[in-house]
Amino acid sequence: MIVPGVVSVTFRQLAATEVVELTAAAGLSAISWAGDVHVPLGELGTARAVGAATTASGLSIEGYASYFDAGDSEPAVFDDVLRTAVALGAPTIRVWAGKRTPEDSDAAHRARVVSELVRCAELAASEGVRVAVEFHVHTLTKTLDSAVKLFAEAGHENLVPYWQPRELPEVAECLTEVRALLPSVTAAHVFSWGADGFDERLPLDARPDLWQPVLAELAADGVTRHALLEFVVDDDPAVFRRDAATLLSWLG
Template sequence: MIPGLVSVTFRQLSPAEIVTLVVDAGLEAIEWGGDVHVPPGDLHTAREVRARCADNGIAIEAYGSYYRADGDFGPVLATALALGTPRIRVWAGSNGSAAEPDRGAVVEDLRAAAALAGADGVELAVEYHANTLTDTLGSALALFAEVPALKPYWQPPIGSTVDDALTAVPALEPVAAHVFSWAGDGARLPLAAREDLWRPVLAALPADCHVLLEFVRDDSPEAFAHDAATLRAWLSTPGWGHDS
């Protein structure tokens, strides 16, 4: 597995500062967010970030766009290509599966975006996320059947159980997981506090999955360093994950 960071964990930091944090933490990859660090259409910044990552031996796991299958995908794709990423993360609409008034339109938009990205050798992926068409396992699996080119991410929804995770992860076989520990009310915890969740989840994730830290306590670089050390220790310990 490939450990890394979701850049929007530190919206208050510059790309240069984020690369330094990742290098110092001994991680290997970054998903770059499109809301602050690499805005859609800002090809100059995308190329600068690409070069900085290359100079520091850091892989670009994805372009974390905030595209919601409802507009012009062109600037997102152009920015991803300038960034040199193999994958773009988008959102499966703006409504939960029970509330979406036109699922077909969202599906068609995602299908068209996946085709455009695929023509340039870039994958399209969506999170397992509330208030989108991937808010339940059943709806998510239906979406991946409707858009076979689409790739899944996974993260633990607030209030989900270990059993929920061990049902969803093998069914989805995600290409990436956003890794964090929350209490039942959504309060952020040290990553190590949910070893009961992450031990079985890491064992169930695909061996080539990216595992990307997100949502650290108080948006703190120090908390991130502790969580990164925890993740690296887990991945290097026999019995953790498919590649151990």
């Protein structure tokens, strides 16, 4: 089953309560809360209030987007990340696999990232929270081969991947990536870009050729996963509502 939701950082300009209202009105079911704007790191009172507002509106909390860079952030920071996620009621913490690409990372850096991911996964498991690594071009998950190797090296059941397409995504390549990450992939960030990538955001319905088969692949085994809208054209709530309607129509 695919649960439709949104990444709250899509609307940096809105208060958390406004994001809740907009998400619920659009007919979506879940929110991934951003740790750099709506639920700041270490602000436990804010985290509790945002979590309560989310669930009171009938929405679920998909996770806490921490922006913690495993292997590059100060390790002690993850303690605050975990406390904030628990206060929020988030079942998942999103992190990055360091700040270097596979091409720029030597063996020592890669080993440090893997070790830190394992440490974070173990700490989170003690609180019933899992750790998800974003599939991101500026990290060790830039390429599929590097990402698969990373998860194999970590070998921790509490460490899972998030997937998102890169700029200029090809459908066959995206399906190959998703299939390689199944069944452990738990969420996909859903958006459509033009030839200029991040600088050319498109309405979601510009890429049914990409998203309909990807979503079908993610749903095929019946495991619950999230499809999270992000990168809305002009950060416009009206466009978001149309994108949400498109996503819901694709999910049937």
